[in-house]
Amino acid sequence: MQNRFVVIPIGYIEKTEETTSIIVHEAYKGALLNIEFFSHLIVLWWITDRDSTENRAVLQVRPRGRPPLSGVFTCRSPSRPNPIGLTVVGLEAYEKEANRLIIDRIDAFHGTPVIDIKPYIPASDSIRNVVLPDWFEDLKSPWDP
Amino acid sequence: MQNRFVVIPIGYIEKTEETTSIIVHEAYKGALLNIEFFSHLIVLWWITDRDSTENRAVLQVRPRGRPPLSGVFTCRSPSRPNPIGLTVVGLEAYEKEANRLIIDRIDAFHGTPVIDIKPYIPASDSIRNVVLPDWFEDLKSPWDP
Numbered sequence: 001m002q003n004r005f006v007v008i009p010i011g012y013i014e015k016t017e018e019t020t021s022i023i024v025h026e027a028y029k030g031a032l033l034n035i036e037f038f039s040h041l042i043v044l045w046w047i048t049d050r051d052s053t054e055n056r057a058v059l060q061v062r063p064r065g066r067p068p069l070s071g072v073f074t075c076r077s078p079s080r081p082n083p084i085g086l087t088v089v090g091l092e093a094y095e096k097e098a099n100r101l102i103i104d105r106i107d108a109f110h111g112t113p114v115i116d117i118k119p120y121i122p123a124s125d126s127i128r129n130v131v132l133p134d135w136f137e138d139l140k141s142p143w144d145p
Numbered sequence: 146m147q148n149r150f151v152v153i154p155i156g157y158i159e160k161t162e163e164t165t166s167i168i169v170h171e172a173y174k175g176a177l178l179n180i181e182f183f184s185h186l187i188v189l190w191w192i193t194d195r196d197s198t199e200n201r202a203v204l205q206v207r208p209r210g211r212p213p214l215s216g217v218f219t220c221r222s223p224s225r226p227n228p229i230g231l232t233v234v235g236l237e238a239y240e241k242e243a244n245r246l247i248i249d250r251i252d253a254f255h256g257t258p259v260i261d262i263k264p265y266i267p268a269s270d271s272i273r274n275v276v277l278p279d280w281f282e283d284l285k286s287p288w289d290p
Contacts, residue, residue: 004195008150010227032218032219034212035221040272069269071176073176073264075264080261081173082155082260084260086231087269125272127270131182131185132184138268139268
């Protein structure tokens with residue numbers, strides 16, 4: 001089995017005082033056709049500052065700085081074998097000429113490379129009756145007041 | 146900005162007549178600590194059979210073989226600039242000695258490389274009031290009868 005794969009940036013995060021956006025590289029503009037019909041997107045991004053041999057070897061952390069020690073596959077640690085971030089975002093506007101998707105928020109820094117955008121489809125992505133350990137049950141939704 | 150990143154497999158999909166599983170490579174066993182407390186996982190996998198220059202250059206397709214033509218960032222096309230598959234799965238059992246996660250189903254072939262596993266956390270991942278174009282509104286949940 002092949003033991004490494006190559007990922008290329010398709011855009012980047014732009015944060016200003018006013019807005020948070022995904023700027024899609026001109027070469028991938030065509031991949032945005034019909035994006036304005038979707039309210040939410042799944043954004044995959046590259047956690048650039050954790051792309052080191054040391055950070056990629058981290059297997060256990062304390063999520064949110066608290067006990068208990070947890071595997072990186074059981075929390076959303078930015079240090080993980082493949083530093084891929086995943087965030088569901090709300091799409092607020094599409095400025096077509098600028099290849100710009102204005103989004104509500106994202107937990108990625110300005111300049112972060114974006115590697116994929118997928119539409120959020122409730123039939124497969126929105127799960128009810130989820131069971132979580134108690135150390136995650138008090139998490140607030142980023143959309144709650 | 147760096148223009149390519151390296152992704153490594155952390156496991157693979159195993160499908161038998163009886164079960165569908167993720168087998169995690171021994172080196173990443175520690176990253177599964179506490180996985181048994183979660184009912185659902187987000188699995189990122191490498192769409193191996195679309196990892197070609199030709200498939201990665203596809204920017205528009207007809208989702209589900211029907212009109213209208215759509216950008217690959219506005220559907221879940223396996224042909225896309227970075228062939229990363231994303232599936233939310235139900236975790237049925239964790240066989241610790243075998244590094245095996247038995248899951249309910251996944252739309253990936255036997256042998257597919259898995260590149261990341263994240264816990265499904267409703268606060269950030271389960272969205273209500275999603276707007277979709279009408280050509281996706283009849284999608285059935287894989288968990289519905």
